Amino acid sequence: MPIPFLWLGVGLGALAAGKHLARERSRDIVLHHPGESQQSAAILNGAVVCCGVFGVFDHSGIWMDGSIIELNGNGLIRAVSPQRFLANRSGDKIFVACDADGNVLADLQAGERAVARVFEYSAYDLMRNNCHQFVLSCLTPGVGHVTLFNELNISVSRHFGQSLSWRPAFGV
Template structure:
């Protein structure tokens, strides 16, 4: 019985180490200015903002902000609209972060928000490492399929799409 726990621990350690290497790469290549939790700056999300929260310090979950709600692809493949509290629910993250320019101006795309709204209650073929929340966000931005599968991929995609390094500021959310 201890062997599966050891394997699980090794897998988590491998994910953690891989994540640290990815962050170093993203910063070195001016793709990311600050990862979630690294900036003391706070920003107010606007319609079409890209938001994220942490999942147990290893993974990230992303969505698109619209009128104080978040459009996300759930782990069951359902595109849904949730409150910020629900977005954080059942995850380890305690804060939502919003993608910004290095000068702290929030990055947003209203077309992405409108596309996400049109997808509400659509059931997609969800896969954690292929068709996931990061890919959903990227595809809402460009309105076609993209090869984004990880938070690292999404940061690279966002940096290219908005033509700036991405800075993740803590989101100021209305209660």
């Protein structure tokens, strides 16, 4: 039985290497990836947030009124507390998308779209309909498709017309 674990390790190693390469290629779009800046930012309604998942993946959502609206892996769109957003993930911090000066990038209409979808079911698919696609659909309904966090970064940067600086969320 060690061979499946070997392949799993090889696969996770390849994912980690791919994530590192994507970070380096997107330096003009993302000035600070999650965990690279220690300067925190006060979170605002309609802000895009994320946390780490086992050092290889990122999970994203939209902040509204003290909760994070997310697409859960079972397909349920739900509002969760910051603590629940981090539960069962390796990250211990929530990061918020900011501009180069640390101003939170927020779109209240995106937040309202996210709230309107709470308790909706959306068939979750890791490649075609994941948390990043949910966030994009709230920012720009019906426009574009993303699978990876790096692709979401590009879309968020375009939406706000700014380079991104992911900062730890203050007071969360």
